[in-house]
Amino acid sequence: MPSLGGLPEVPCARCERRVAGLPWGEICPQCRSELSRRASRLAHRISLAATALMAAYVAFRMPPDPMARLYGAIAVLATYIIVRRVSARVAMEMIR
Ligand SMILES: [Zn+2]
DSSP states (O other): OOOGGGOOEEEOTTTOOEEETOOTTOOOHHHHHHHHHHHHHHHHHHHHHHHHHHHHHHHHHSOSSHHHHHHHHHHHHHHHHHHHHHHHHHHHHHOO
């Protein structure tokens, strides 16, 4: 297939499908989306485990007043969001 705009066709580092304009050593959009789906599933599992640990910590260590409980709930939510974001990026690098 001739490339549009004169970009060289470079084979994907994973499936070896030729893609125009792909940087050398990079993976094609199809592989990338497949990897990001897998990374996202993995990140979901990791972040659920981290969130469960955080929730257990908050439940045992926080004083039982409503404000502390609210901050605890926010911390648990933040743990999920941060761990999910970080582990998705790490997983993306590792499962290549
Ligand atoms: Zn590929």
